[in-house]
Amino acid sequence: MDSGTTVETAALFREAGWRIGNVHLENRVVLAPMAGATDSVFRRLAREAGAGLVCGELISARALVMNNRRTERYLRIDPAEHPVSLQLFGSDPEVMAEAAEKVAAAGADIIDVNLGCPVPKVIGGGDGCALMLNPDLVGRIVEAMVRAVSPVPVTVKMRRGWDAAHENAVEVAQAAAAAGAAAIAVHGRFRHQHHQGPVDLGVIAAVRAAVSVPVIGNGGISSPADAVRMVRETGCDAVMVGQAALGNPWLLGEIAAVLSGRPVPPPPTQRERVEMAIRHLQAFIALEGEKALPAMRKHLAWYIKGIPGAARIRDQINHMERSDEVIRLLRQYQEALSD
Ligand SMILES: Cc1cc2nc3c(=O)[nH]c(=O)nc-3n(C[C@H](O)[C@H](O)[C@H](O)COP(=O)(O)O)c2cc1C
Structure with missing residues (x-):
């Protein structure tokens, strides 16, 4: 190296x-x-x-x-x-x-x-x-x-x-x-x-x-x-x-x-990163229930870190109490992303 x-x-x-x-x-x-x-x-x-x-x-x-x-x-x-x-x-x-x-x-x-x-x-x-x-x-x-x-x-x-x-x-x-x-x-x-x-x-x-x-x-x-x-x-x-x-x-x-000598796959797009955040949230809530939303906030912040506007979205998520609200916000964010 x-x-x-x-x-x-x-x-x-x-x-x-x-x-x-x-x-x-x-x-x-x-x-x-x-x-x-x-x-x-x-x-x-x-x-x-x-x-x-x-x-x-x-x-x-x-x-x-x-x-x-x-x-x-x-x-x-x-x-x-x-x-x-x-x-x-x-x-x-x-x-x-x-x-x-x-x-x-x-x-x-x-x-x-x-x-x-x-x-x-x-x-x-x-x-x-x-x-x-x-x-x-x-x-x-x-x-x-x-x-x-x-x-x-x-x-x-x-x-x-x-x-x-x-x-x-x-x-x-x-x-x-x-x-x-x-x-x-x-x-x-x-x-x-x-x-x-x-x-x-x-x-x-x-x-x-x-x-x-x-x-x-x-x-x-x-x-x-x-x-x-x-x-x-x-x-x-x-x-x-x-x-x-x-x-x-x-x-x-x-x-x-x-x-293993294979080509490195291309990195995820910004939209794919938000999609993963949503999937992770949905699966987590399905398993743990709504009360577990606070435990997901850090994961959501990690997925969107570095994407334009992420800090604002993270702050909004931190004030939300329900996962459906969070998912709606993430969908809007995702649609507005350029890639
Ligand atoms: C938030 C957090 C929790 C961790 N919990 C454990 C744990 O439960 N068991 C363990 O063996 N190591 C734990 N570790 C250590 C990690 O497994 C790993 O050894 C460490 O983060 C170094 O790897 P990295 O530099 O790739 O992060 C934890 C690390 C972090 C950051």
Whole structure:
């Protein structure tokens, strides 16, 4: 890669498809788990737009095991979104294993363990990124989950490390792989960086070199060129895209095309972006009801970001209480757009 502006067209992989355990994936692009965003509606749209695998947000293993009603909604899977990975957080191997059984029964194709969440509420309980300080416990968690749900693959998603003094992704990856993890996603940032700032590709390359299971590179990918650079510099088997796919699921298809040597599809028109916003809203309201409208506002803003007049439309939407009003506004906006 020279700069980030040109994209090679030669396929980076001999085969477009690959596997995590017994699960076949048609391409090497993964939608990252994102709390409050990657529900079953967005995951379905992301699959349709070209992701080979979609991931659900972190779910409390303890709450699942206690049959918490609010938590069980995170287990909803749309038949059109498979293959789908659902993620658990927790640090008690037995609780994680019991929760994994529930996630498997709900139809998840893959079950992931969260080793990256930086939020105080989560790390305060020794979960999420705090687990990276204890590779031995990571191994015991993965082992218990694998025993409980095999042949459903168990994977882990980790960070570069807890902080610069504890940059131990390789050690944690080796513990997870030895315990039976079927793939390892590495987000090349530390806990304090949350989801912003420089991403270290070197640590992803080091994990790739240290384990024999597939490694998924994550962090800072916002274009096909970024994805190519991630694969070239780390040797990762697949790329995971988070924030840049919000409001732009087409990016996932563009990256899938580039990684398999196909021409990049043209970007969506402004009208197509508004159409997607409407479809997303309709599907979300059909599933969650009118009361869920506020949760959709951020998605709608992401879809129209950068289109002329978007700020005004966003403000109007923020004052609306009913989805039919919002859809009418978006239709008018769409009709007025020049393309
Ligand atoms: C709003 C938001 C919510 C997130 N929630 C989760 C989560 O539930 N589980 C997880 O493993 N990572 C979570 N992440 C981290 C992403 O999966 C990803 O690792 C991170 O955003 C880096 O990728 P990116 O630079 O492509 O966005 C979240 C990130 C964001 C921005």
